[in-house]
Amino acid sequence: MNVSHMTSHLGEWLRGSGPESDVVVSTRIRLARNLAGEPFTTRATPHQKAEVESRLREVVELLELEQPLRYVSVAAMPAIDRQFLVERQLISRELAGVLEGPRGVAFDEPETVSLMVNEEDHLRLQSMRSGLELEAAWATIDRVDDAIESRVEYAFTDEFGYLTACPTNVGTGMRASVLLHLPALGLAKQIDKAFKALQKINLVVRGLYGEGSRALGDFFQISNQITLGKSEVASLSDIRTVIHEIIKYERMARTTLMREARQNILDKVARALGTLQSATMMTSEETMELLSAVRLGVHLKLVGDLSPLTVNELFIHTQPAHLQKLMGEPLDGEARNAARATYLRNRLRTAGSSS
Amino acid sequence: MKCHYCQNPASVHLTKVVNKTISEVHLCEACAREKNLIPDSPNDLNVPAVLQLAFGQASAPIRPVQMESTCPVCGTPYAHFRAQGRLGCPHDYDVFRPLLEPILERVQNGSIRHVGKLPGRHRRRLTIARRVELESNLKLAIEVEDYEKAAKLRNAIRELGVEHER
Numbered sequence A: 001m002n003v004s005h006m007t008s009h010l011g012e013w014l015r016g017s018g019p020e021s022d023v024v025v026s027t028r029i030r031l032a033r034n035l036a037g038e039p040f041t042t043r044a045t046p047h048q049k050a051e052v053e054s055r056l057r058e059v060v061e062l063l064e065l066e067q068p069l070r071y072v073s074v075a076a077m078p079a080i081d082r083q084f085l086v087e088r089q090l091i092s093r094e095l096a097g098v099l100e101g102p103r104g105v106a107f108d109e110p111e112t113v114s115l116m117v118n119e120e121d122h123l124r125l126q127s128m129r130s131g132l133e134l135e136a137a138w139a140t141i142d143r144v145d146d147a148i149e150s151r152v153e154y155a156f157t158d159e160f161g162y163l164t165a166c167p168t169n170v171g172t173g174m175r176a177s178v179l180l181h182l183p184a185l186g187l188a189k190q191i192d193k194a195f196k197a198l199q200k201i202n203l204v205v206r207g208l209y210g211e212g213s214r215a216l217g218d219f220f221q222i223s224n225q226i227t228l229g230k231s232e233v234a235s236l237s238d239i240r241t242v243i244h245e246i247i248k249y250e251r252m253a254r255t256t257l258m259r260e261a262r263q264n265i266l267d268k269v270a271r272a273l274g275t276l277q278s279a280t281m282m283t284s285e286e287t288m289e290l291l292s293a294v295r296l297g298v299h300l301k302l303v304g305d306l307s308p309l310t311v312n313e314l315f316i317h318t319q320p321a322h323l324q325k326l327m328g329e330p331l332d333g334e335a336r337n338a339a340r341a342t343y344l345r346n347r348l349r350t351a352g353s354s355s
Numbered sequence B: 001m002k003c004h005y006c007q008n009p010a011s012v013h014l015t016k017v018v019n020k021t022i023s024e025v026h027l028c029e030a031c032a033r034e035k036n037l038i039p040d041s042p043n044d045l046n047v048p049a050v051l052q053l054a055f056g057q058a059s060a061p062i063r064p065v066q067m068e069s070t071c072p073v074c075g076t077p078y079a080h081f082r083a084q085g086r087l088g089c090p091h092d093y094d095v096f097r098p099l100l101e102p103i104l105e106r107v108q109n110g111s112i113r114h115v116g117k118l119p120g121r122h123r124r125r126l127t128i129a130r131r132v133e134l135e136s137n138l139k140l141a142i143e144v145e146d147y148e149k150a151a152k153l154r155n156a157i158r159e160l161g162v163e164h165e166r
């Protein structure tokens, strides 16, 4: 399969609209499932993995969904194409590069559903949405899960629920994640305060990029931690409650900033845009920080001629594999940073700060 | 004295602390075994499971003999799981169960019982079985005046009703 044609559009979940999309970038729900009577992937022989893959591939290709799924073998793919699918969040880093042997992914054209085969679990089902859409994402993945389960038997016990390779996923096998953009709380240094409530109800927050230390660009992902003893519906409801709280804090912080530091914000956004429009070398870290400021500017209506969709596109297109696909050649180090700067300059030529 | 869960004579007696009140639980051997409170060998009490019942948490250290147990289906030794954090096959949940339960409790915030979606092929059967079990636990909780637990159980029964409509 040639992935290059995919650079012409973005996944549906990146269209930059949907409920609460000024703060919530996207919603994603994944389910971990395994076939009954088969060893988990990490203990399976290459032969067993090939069998699991061909069984699941057949089932997946027969599913009657509104959008048909297309299966691609990840094992047979060049490294850059795997990286490309990671950047689009259709597959995990593990499936791309850590795991070995027969494995693959099926996804639909709008990229709303992806099914990874022979990840840590035999099947990882994911549904992705733009904005805060926990119910819709759950409804989709629940339906896909039922359709698959009508053709294969999952490893399941009444007591422990859906059995998974790692005990942290056993039970519902569900991990629901909401990606938030919190630049105003970041500027006001109130991120920690806003997240304090999370620990109490067992939600996990992590920075999207720049694992560990400070979150690059103030993007945070909030997920449920518990999968056993709490239903999917109850977990989703907990997440929803917390997300609405955090959205409220972020909007309050934005209002305060606009009231008390309007010139400073305007300057920050204009400088970010100016740098993106004129720099000749650009790392992905700097791109992330600057685009974060531009995204804030777009939602505060400080930037003309720029849609949230375009900003999302720039986030994705400046990642290494996308950039190389767009430029049509392999690039590394300085060449990549130069190509990234050129791409951003061209795309942002007409964008200007308004006011 | 009769078993808490069924009508058989009780032969296992446990003292349980619920909301700072001590209450005794009496079980028949079959139910105690089913609830994993006694092991297959009569001299070898399942310490983590008993502690869990008694204190709501497990704290027993793992003995070397347990580290050496191996899943007969996939051949994964328990030690491999401890080192890698990944189980070998679905059967491991059965084989390593007494060792896994305290771990599950820790990583899953104290819960070791699935609540939520059921596979379509088992939905009807499991929903009925679960309701019977929850209702008997509810009765038990009311008897020992554990109202917090009773409220949780009532919620679980209500959620089950919703699930059943699906």
Ligand SMILES: [Zn+2]
Residues within 6 Å of the ligand: B003, B004, B005, B006, B007, B008, B027, B028, B029, B030, B031, B032
């Ligand atoms: Zn009994």
Ligand SMILES: [Zn+2]
Residues within 6 Å of the ligand: B071, B072, B073, B074, B075, B076, B088, B089, B090, B091, B092
């Ligand atoms: Zn096994």
